[in-house]
Amino acid sequence: MAATLAVSACAQQPSGGGATTAPGTQAPATTTRGAGGELRLVWWQGPTILNPHLSQGTKDYDAARPILEPLAAIGPDGKPVAMLAEEVPTQANGGVSSDGKTVTWKLKKGVKWSDGSDFTADDVVFTHKYMADAATAATTSGNTKNVESVTKVDATTVKVTFKAATVNPYQIFTGPQGMIIQQKQFQDFMGAKAKDAPGNTAPIGTGAYKLTQFKSNDVVTYEINTLYRDASKPYFKTVTLKTTAAADASARAVLQTGDADYAWNLQVPAATLKQMSEGGRGELVTSPSSNVERLLINRADPRAPGDARSEPNTKHPFFSDLNVRKAFAMATNRKAVADAVYAGLTGGPTCNIVEGVPAMTSKNTANMDVCKFDLAQANKLLDDAGWAKGADGIRAKGGVKMEVVFQTTVNAVRQATQAVIKADWEKLGVKVELKSIDAGVFFSSDVANPDTAAKFFADVEMFTNNSSEPDYQVYLANWITDEIPSKAKQWRGGNYERYSNPAYDALFKELTGTMDPAKRAELTIKMNDLLVSDVVVIPVIARTQPTSGKAKDLKGIKPNPWDSDLWNVFEWSK
Amino acid sequence: MGRYILRRLLISIPTLFVISAVLFTILALAPGDPMAQFALNPEVPPEVRERVKASLGLDQPLHIRYAKWIGGIVTGDFGFSFATRGPVTDLIVQRLPNTLLVLGVAYTISVLIAIPIGIISAVKRYSLFDYGATTLAFVGISVPTFFTGLLLIIVFAVKLKWFPFLYDSRVVVSDLNTLGQQIRQSIMPITVLTLFNAAQLTRYVRAEMLENLPQDYVRTARAKGLHERPVIARHVLRNSLIPVVTLIALGVPTIFTGAIITEQIFAIPGIGHLLVKSIFNTDTPVVLAITFLFAALVVFFNLVADVLYAVLDPRIRYS
Numbered sequence: 001m002a003a004t005l006a007v008s009a010c011a012q013q014p015s016g017g018g019a020t021t022a023p024g025t026q027a028p029a030t031t032t033r034g035a036g037g038e039l040r041l042v043w044w045q046g047p048t049i050l051n052p053h054l055s056q057g058t059k060d061y062d063a064a065r066p067i068l069e070p071l072a073a074i075g076p077d078g079k080p081v082a083m084l085a086e087e088v089p090t091q092a093n094g095g096v097s098s099d100g101k102t103v104t105w106k107l108k109k110g111v112k113w114s115d116g117s118d119f120t121a122d123d124v125v126f127t128h129k130y131m132a133d134a135a136t137a138a139t140t141s142g143n144t145k146n147v148e149s150v151t152k153v154d155a156t157t158v159k160v161t162f163k164a165a166t167v168n169p170y171q172i173f174t175g176p177q178g179m180i181i182q183q184k185q186f187q188d189f190m191g192a193k194a195k196d197a198p199g200n201t202a203p204i205g206t207g208a209y210k211l212t213q214f215k216s217n218d219v220v221t222y223e224i225n226t227l228y229r230d231a232s233k234p235y236f237k238t239v240t241l242k243t244t245a246a247a248d249a250s251a252r253a254v255l256q257t258g259d260a261d262y263a264w265n266l267q268v269p270a271a272t273l274k275q276m277s278e279g280g281r282g283e284l285v286t287s288p289s290s291n292v293e294r295l296l297i298n299r300a301d302p303r304a305p306g307d308a309r310s311e312p313n314t315k316h317p318f319f320s321d322l323n324v325r326k327a328f329a330m331a332t333n334r335k336a337v338a339d340a341v342y343a344g345l346t347g348g349p350t351c352n353i354v355e356g357v358p359a360m361t362s363k364n365t366a367n368m369d370v371c372k373f374d375l376a377q378a379n380k381l382l383d384d385a386g387w388a389k390g391a392d393g394i395r396a397k398g399g400v401k402m403e404v405v406f407q408t409t410v411n412a413v414r415q416a417t418q419a420v421i422k423a424d425w426e427k428l429g430v431k432v433e434l435k436s437i438d439a440g441v442f443f444s445s446d447v448a449n450p451d452t453a454a455k456f457f458a459d460v461e462m463f464t465n466n467s468s469e470p471d472y473q474v475y476l477a478n479w480i481t482d483e484i485p486s487k488a489k490q491w492r493g494g495n496y497e498r499y500s501n502p503a504y505d506a507l508f509k510e511l512t513g514t515m516d517p518a519k520r521a522e523l524t525i526k527m528n529d530l531l532v533s534d535v536v537v538i539p540v541i542a543r544t545q546p547t548s549g550k551a552k553d554l555k556g557i558k559p560n561p562w563d564s565d566l567w568n569v570f571e572w573s574k
Numbered sequence: 575m576g577r578y579i580l581r582r583l584l585i586s587i588p589t590l591f592v593i594s595a596v597l598f599t600i601l602a603l604a605p606g607d608p609m610a611q612f613a614l615n616p617e618v619p620p621e622v623r624e625r626v627k628a629s630l631g632l633d634q635p636l637h638i639r640y641a642k643w644i645g646g647i648v649t650g651d652f653g654f655s656f657a658t659r660g661p662v663t664d665l666i667v668q669r670l671p672n673t674l675l676v677l678g679v680a681y682t683i684s685v686l687i688a689i690p691i692g693i694i695s696a697v698k699r700y701s702l703f704d705y706g707a708t709t710l711a712f713v714g715i716s717v718p719t720f721f722t723g724l725l726l727i728i729v730f731a732v733k734l735k736w737f738p739f740l741y742d743s744r745v746v747v748s749d750l751n752t753l754g755q756q757i758r759q760s761i762m763p764i765t766v767l768t769l770f771n772a773a774q775l776t777r778y779v780r781a782e783m784l785e786n787l788p789q790d791y792v793r794t795a796r797a798k799g800l801h802e803r804p805v806i807a808r809h810v811l812r813n814s815l816i817p818v819v820t821l822i823a824l825g826v827p828t829i830f831t832g833a834i835i836t837e838q839i840f841a842i843p844g845i846g847h848l849l850v851k852s853i854f855n856t857d858t859p860v861v862l863a864i865t866f867l868f869a870a871l872v873v874f875f876n877l878v879a880d881v882l883y884a885v886l887d888p889r890i891r892y893s
Contacts, residue, residue, distance in 0.1 A: 042740070046851055048657035056657055056855065057611035137629035139609075142617045177617055194629075195659035215668060216658045217851045218743055218843035242740055245838040245847075249740075256732050257739045440856055444607030445620055451605070453613075465614050474616040492620045 031235040031573045034224055039236035039572065042250045042260040046217030046243030051186075051200040052179045053131055053138040058564070061176035062264065063220050063241055065566040067114075067205035070178035071105050071124070072170065074562035076287065078357055078470025080170050084108055084119070084180060084206060086156075089169065100165040100515060105173065107156040112227040113182050114210040121152040124173065126183035128160075131172075135191035140177040147172055167515055168471050175469075176564045180206070208234040208570035218243055228570070235556075235573035248272065254549040255282040261574075262557070263549040264565050269412055270343030282549045284345065289545035289561030290356030290466040290475070293347065293417070295332065295538040297325055300498040302405070302457045310456050312484045312498045317400045319459065323385045325535035328460075329370040330378040331424045334540045341416045342541060350542035354528040356561060357470050362525045365532050375427055382428060395429040404459035407435040407451075409442045414462060417540070447490050454491040461496070464543060470562060472524050473511055479531060480508050499536045578892040579881065586873045593869045594647065597862060598640050606856035608632075608656045630656050643862070652863040657855050662863045665848060670830070672743050673837070673844030675756075677829045680764045684771035685822060689815075691772075692779025696787065697806060707776060714773025719766050723839040726762045737762055741842040763840045767833055771825070778821060782814035816886050823879040827871035831864060 047063030048056065055061055072080035072088050080088045086106040089095020095104050111119040128150035131138045148161040150172075160172060172178060182204045189197035201214050208230075209222035222239040242260070244250045247267045254263035256279040266273060266284070277284055301314035308314050318324045334349035342348070351371035352362050365371050387395040387402055395402040406422065408414045415436060422432040435458065437451045442463070450457055467475035477483055478494035481501075485493040504527065511523045531537055545561040556572040609626055612618035624633075631639060646653055652662035695704045731739035738759050747753050786792065787810055795805045834846035841847070845864060852860035884890045 048655070048855070048857075049659060054659055056608065134625065135629070137622075137625045139612065139618055139622065139626055141625070142619050142622045145619070192629075195654055200659055213744065215743060215843065216655075216660075216665060217848060218669075221744070242742075242841070243843070243851075244740065244841050249839075249841060252727075252732065253739060257735070259739045438605070440607060440610045440854070441605040443610045443613030444605065445609070445613065445623060446605060446607055449605045463614070468615055468617050477616075494616070 031232055031571075033232055033234065034237045036236040036574050037238070039239045039262070039569075040260045041239065041241040041262045041264070041566075042244050042253050043241055043264045044244045044247045044250045045265075047214075047220055047241065048216045049200050050203050050211070050214060050220070051181065051197065052176065053127075053136075053140045053181065054194065054200060055139055058176070061179075062564045062566050064179060064203065064205075065176070065207070065564045066209035066222050066239055066569050067203055067207045067211055067225075068179035068181065069205065069207050070175060070180065071107070071173040072178075073567045074170075074175045074470070074560070076558050076560040076562070078562055080174055082108075084111060096169045100167065100169065101162050103160045103162075103169040104153065105158045105160065107158065108229065109156055111206055111229055113184075113204050113206055114225045114227055115182075115204050116227065117182075117184060119180075119182075119206050120155045121158045123180055123183045124158045125150050125152050126187060127180045128172065130181065130186060130190060133190050136194045138194075143172045143177050165515075167473065167512075167520065168469060171469070175562065209239055212238075230570070234570045239569070251276050251549060254551060255279045257281070258551065261551040261554050262565075264546070266547050266549050267411075267413070269416070270341065270345045273345055274343055277549070280552075282551050285546060285548045285550050285557055285559050286346065286544035287546065287559035287561050288356060289543065290354070290470075290472075291347075291464050291543040291545050291561070292350060292353055292355050292466070292539050293462065293464045293541040293543055294353060295421070295540060296456070296461045296463075296497050297328070297535060297537065298456050298459050298461075298497065299500075300456075302459060307487060310498070312486050312500070316459070318387070318397070318402060321385055322535065323381045324387070326370050327378040327381040327385075327428060328425065328430075329535045329538045330372065330374050330381070331428050332421055332538050332540065333373045333424050335373065336424075337417050337420050337540055340420055341413055342543075345544075346547045347541040347543040350539050351532060352528055352542070353531050353537055353539045354467075354472055354475075354524055355539075355542045356467065357472075360472060360521045360524045360528075362528045362532075364525070364529050368529075368533055370533060370535055370538075375424065378428055387429075389429045393429055394431050401431065402429065403431040403433065405433045405435055406460040406462070407437060407442075407458040408462040409439040410436045411439070417462065421540075445491070452491065454485045454493070454496055456485075456496050456498075462540075466545070466561075468562075471520070473520075476508060476511065476524065476527050479527075479536060480505050497536050499531075499534075501530070501534065504530055575881075575884065575892060579877070582877050582880070586877070589873055590866075590870055591644075593873075594644055594866055595640070597865050597869070598643060599636070601858050601862055602636050602639070606858075608856045608858075610856065643859075647866070653859040655852075655857050655860050657852070657857045657860075662859050665860060666845065666863065666867070669843055669845050669848050672741075672842055673831075673833075673846065674829065676760050676763050676837075676842055676844065677767065677833055679760070680767035681771060681825065681829050683764065684768045684775055687768070688772040688775035689779055689818070692776045693783055693806070693811060695776065695780045696783030699784065707780075711773040711776045714769045715777070718835075719770050719833070720835050720839060722766045722769060723762070723836055726766065727839070730762060741840050743843045763833075763836050763842060766836055775818070775821070779814065779818055782817055783810060786810045786814050812886075816883065819882050819886060820879040823875050823882060824872075826875050826878075827868060830871055831868040 043059055045059040047059045049060050050064045052061050052064045069083045071085040072082050075081040082088050084107055086108050089103050089105055113119055130136060131140050132144040146162050148163045151159050153159050185199040185204050186197055202211050208225055208228045210225040212223050213221045220241040224234060250263040251266045251268050253260040255276040258281045297319050299316055300310045300312055301316050302310045304314040338349040351365040354360055382395055387397045390396050408418060418434045422434060425432050441449055441451050442453050444452055453461060479499050483493040483495035484498050485491040507523060507527050514520050546559055546565050548565055550557055553574050558568055560567055609623040612623060654660060655662050655665060691707050695707045698704055730736045741759050745752055745756050747756050792810055795809050831845050834850055837844045837846040838850055849864045884892055
């Protein structure tokens, strides 16, 4: 029966998959292991380590993914897809306890590591131990924060106990941060010795591929793991992941020269991308995501003297007035930004701060005043608020001039966006000073540097943030009062706007105590609407993720905003 | 001479110490965070990032970090990379062959073509050849390598598809086939670098030759009845080459440290490529190692140049 199915699927394949179809919509064809040649991938950030738990960024998770697997991947719709797990535990199948405190993972039976040894519950238990060990300082240790214990029930069953009831039972062992490493290979390399582990550059895995060569920041090559559990996969005999100099080189390789089959994260100006994709060799792979490019409005005073700069107890001279904030929001032309800068390829206009999961995306914001571009109305709001234009055309009130410093990172796309927004804001009679800061500094937690996003020594700042999981609780915590950074807190906390609203805090508290998905979605939308209507942030662009490129004949790619680009590389084919 | 070399070597020790202290301080004070990639990732909270930075030794005061680092250097240990968690030396050793292969060949070719062109240009001054060589040299000097590089890529890789666009460091020359592959993938970067290096060198050789040609000793040689060829080759050239040799020797360190821009454009995984990626990743130990090695090579080849000077020019005596 299985054979018949395979044959018929094969026979249908050419007619169904021969024409260019929208990427990702098509079911993977039944393939023959090793029937394809080399799969050539290009990443413009080079992988430097293949142990995901010591990773320094997405690039490392991606490079490890063909080799190592989590218990479950996070699928394109945000729902877990079983990988090493036999099935995804849910309350329905008894895998998640009714109090939401324990999760029991049943592992696939008979899975082998590429060195021939058995994959068992011990490896999962060990992976947790490795991640949680303070001296090892794993970058994935945040996943273990709510975990009380991980215990082995039997050889193929693992029980995760959380410290408290959780709404997200999949917060450990899933997605890029949840890859399982082999106990045998890493058990002697914890703590200070973690850096000496040979497995850091040559991990043994359970995935469809195993490593043949790794040169940091240069090239990673893989070949088929002959012990991989699905005998018909993978299709490609070898995989090469090459580091290019920059995103435009990657784009050229996949779209113009055909030197690559898949190129990660094509962050190049959309106009260039459009021109290159007319080359005919490749096409873009995109998917709606939770990435929102937003403007943050500072509630504290960045010009306060001395140590009081942007301290939460200071008040911004004009952004503390809702009408002024509204005026700025209404003078922000997100459609113009989308057209001019993103060219409709890599993002579209949005007025929501929560994007990516349809059930949780608000439809109310479209009708809000603050979401409509209306310069006349914005000017009127400022007139009514008592901000009169002076002889120099700049509005002032009580000796305070309406001057804003608008900062973001050094990035061609961002500077173009800044220019569009500045032009409109200046029509309001506002003096706008643009500032761009190196991303390494802007996003750093360097307490000594005045230019970090957390210190926010400016009036407006812009960047993209996203929810790393399809549940928005952790993301929405970025606007609660407890998260406000200050000098005393060493500028820690995600509430860069210094927004403090008891109503929002109460909604958040309600969210943390709610288990019902429908109710959670409703609360999420409510919180989104509050943040937008109160002009805490001005959402500008809903960005796509991934924004990658693929050769026209490459099949099986399912663009996924929640997990690695290579999450299903085992089912890619040509 | 031996004493001179010894003295110069001893002087270079404090020099390198000062250089190391300056480099270390500048990089330690420079902004940047090896964990910056995770700054907005809620799955990597600030306390985790701090813990990771502490595990990299970044929580210690500056002078202790410097003492540890310099202590390692003295014993030949450049520490471990923040990004790979492996020894920095391994990374450099892995990349050196690529750099040497491309830059070394380019440098040799530039020297081999620049000297004859410079000589002919000087001897046949204001001839058609001289004008041609001068024009080419000015093009080579004034057009930046990133432009010639991109131009070659667009013409030969994108349009004509003669050469591969991405350099493959895995090619090991073992037979004619792999040799061809290696030549095909290195021909564009080598051309770019040769044009740039040769242009500068040609001008220099020409200028030196022109300075020596009207000298009295040349007239004497000609008056003795020597043919023009031995006059040029044996007398003018030898004297003109003395400063050129110095220039060539001083350029050698750049072969080891890589051509930052050219390596970036062609994705050649050499030392320059490593340096740029490490700067972006705030992988300070790697940046320090490369910049310090470069400083050491410059100091060393300055000495080599001075010694060569004495060997080539009997008038110069060090004591």
